[in-house]
Amino acid sequence: MDIRIGIANSPREINFETSQSAADIEKVIADALEADSKFIKLSDDKGKVYIVPVVSFSYIEVGSEQSRRVGFVA
Numbered sequence: 001m002d003i004r005i006g007i008a009n010s011p012r013e014i015n016f017e018t019s020q021s022a023a024d025i026e027k028v029i030a031d032a033l034e035a036d037s038k039f040i041k042l043s044d045d046k047g048k049v050y051i052v053p054v055v056s057f058s059y060i061e062v063g064s065e066q067s068r069r070v071g072f073v074a
Helices: 022-034
Strands: 002-007 013-017 039-043 049-053 057-062
Touching: 002 049, 013 049, 022 039, 022 057
Parallel strands: none
Antiparallel strands: 002 013, 002 057, 039 049
8 A cells, every 4th residue: 555645844745655454544544633633653564653743734645555566577
């Protein structure tokens, strides 16, 4: 699952892949917004943890659950 988070007042975005489902990501974000949480915490496939302040969200893009493969198949 490819996740892109746009940060307000920043030209860069956070972009990573995670093994969490789209429903799990949407639930974490919706719960944080409804509860007026200060931040969300997401982790990627490599074990990195991303802690993002909720007030800095510009947009959140949740990609498809199918991963794209690049290369040749033998």
